[in-house]
Amino acid sequence: MTAEPVFITSTIGPKTLRVMPAKQQDGLDPYMAQIITNRKSGLSLNHIIGCPLDCGYCVRHFWGNFEVKIPQLLVTTPEAVEMLVGNEAFRPHTTPLQLFNKATDPMLPGVKPHTFAVLEELDRRGYTNLVLIITRFHVTPADMNVLEALRNVRVTLLFTYSGIRDARVEPIAKTTTTVDSIITAARLRQRTKVILYWRPIVPGWNDDADTMADVLDVGRHVDAVVFTGYYHKEENATYLRELGVEVPYEDDFQRRKVLPGELDAKVVQAWRDSGITTPLFRKTSCGVTYGWQAADYNGHLGVPEICDICPEEQVRRCRAALKAPTEEEFRAALESFGYDIGAPFLVEDGHVLTSALGEQRRYALQHELGYQVWEVAHPHVHAAHGRALQGYVLSPDEQRQLGEARDRLAAAARYDDD
Numbered sequence: 249m250t251a252e253p254v255f256i257t258s259t260i261g262p263k264t265l266r267v268m269p270a271k272q273q274d275g276l277d278p279y280m281a282q283i284i285t286n287r288k289s290g291l292s293l294n295h296i297i298g299c300p301l302d303c304g305y306c307v308r309h310f311w312g313n314f315e316v317k318i319p320q321l322l323v324t325t326p327e328a329v330e331m332l333v334g335n336e337a338f339r340p341h342t343t344p345l346q347l348f349n350k351a352t353d354p355m356l357p358g359v360k361p362h363t364f365a366v367l368e369e370l371d372r373r374g375y376t377n378l379v380l381i382i383t384r385f386h387v388t389p390a391d392m393n394v395l396e397a398l399r400n401v402r403v404t405l406l407f408t409y410s411g412i413r414d415a416r417v418e419p420i421a422k423t424t425t426t427v428d429s430i431i432t433a434a435r436l437r438q439r440t441k442v443i444l445y446w447r448p449i450v451p452g453w454n455d456d457a458d459t460m461a462d463v464l465d466v467g468r469h470v471d472a473v474v475f476t477g478y479y480h481k482e483e484n485a486t487y488l489r490e491l492g493v494e495v496p497y498e499d500d501f502q503r504r505k506v507l508p509g510e511l512d513a514k515v516v517q518a519w520r521d522s523g524i525t526t527p528l529f530r531k532t533s534c535g536v537t538y539g540w541q542a543a544d545y546n547g548h549l550g551v552p553e554i555c556d557i558c559p560e561e562q563v564r565r566c567r568a569a570l571k572a573p574t575e576e577e578f579r580a581a582l583e584s585f586g587y588d589i590g591a592p593f594l595v596e597d598g599h600v601l602t603s604a605l606g607e608q609r610r611y612a613l614q615h616e617l618g619y620q621v622w623e624v625a626h627p628h629v630h631a632a633h634g635r636a637l638q639g640y641v642l643s644p645d646e647q648r649q650l651g652e653a654r655d656r657l658a659a660a661a662r663y664d665d666d
């Protein structure tokens with residue numbers, strides 16, 4: 249394995265990444281303390297937390313970690329790799345993985361040697377899993393040499409680039425760092441895939457025609473553009489408002505990202521008008537799998553309105569792969585992960601309806617089956633594309649359908665109990 253990096257030269261971070269003392273770790277928010285979590289885009293390894301980039305909308309606001317500017321290790325990197333591959337949800341070659349997508353940037357000078365150490369160790373073990381690296385920081389030709397030397401793991405670099413010019417929202421907006429990195433990575437990629445991760449798109453921040461055209465112009469260079477909205481939660485909204493930034497949403501805080509239908513249509517139209525040939529996607533896993541010419545591991549084709557902008561060749565791939573699990577297969581999947589095989593579920597058209605299974609278990613099942621696994625308490629609204637319901641209204645028909653779904657699942661659960 250690559251030697252554990254210890255002394256790291258950095259202009260913005262620490263010279264040494266230290267393991268956080270146990271006492272301090274005891275005081276962390278439980279979510280921050282979780283080193284492995286299953287997210288929709290993949291099983292995530294986050295054994296380094298802390299970031300100096302100060303993005304105003306950072307999700308670390310939610311878990312009381314935003315003030316921690318110096319990345320610190322929760323465990324050593326060799327220990328973290330063992331935790332990842334030993335996790336109940338890890339499947340060699342199939343489980344999509346993400347590195348440092350929660351509480352730091354994987355390309356910060358102090359973090360980057362650990363990012364590479366994990367990738368090199370997974371590669372040395374022969375795992376061909378997709379690995380998502382989401383960054384907005386420097387990616388140099390030397391970094392691309394490291395990534396291009398990998399032979400097994402399938403790495404996708406996703407560059408968060410919003411075109412936002414307000415440094416209160418994104419301090420990095422004052423620099424050309426992200427665009428330079430995108431151009432460098434795109435120019436030097438051979439095996440590695442490069443995605444422009446266009447987010448967050450927020451009315452008034454970056455949805456004017458010129459900004460959108462500029463972002464899309466950068467998108468000419470990459471394999472795919474993925475767009476999405478903003479996590480509108482009290483903590484980051486308060487922070488931004490205290491800086492004087494207007495947050496254009498009402499305080500109806502939601503668990504999913506906000507991207508109203510009007511804005512979705514505007515983005516798609518801007519992409520069409522731009523004339524770029526790079527495909528545009530609404531979902532991260534769609535962009536990643538398109539890059540690797542694989543079917544979407546989240547089975548988004550089960551929600552066909554997501555796919556109306558997808559290249560036909562990719563739709564064909566997904567269509568060929570999309571298969572509803574039988575009840576036996578779903579129970580076998582539950583059992584294979586060690587989950588409660590008595591949990592109520594109902595296989596429906598394009599998704600499996602479940603109740604109280606928990607988000608992380610649902611994602612493990614979804615990645616394993618390539619089929620959407622929904623929670624009955626979190627309704628999917630037609631054309632909301634799985635986003636927050638702000639900007640969308642449940643029609644009477646959809647309200648009725650939701651009630652019916654709850655009834656069906658309840659009936660299935662009663663049947664199971666029998």
Ligand code: SF4
Nearest residue numbers: 534548549555558566
């Ligand atoms: S066909 Fe649909 S699910 Fe498949 S990659 Fe395209 S948008 Fe995603």
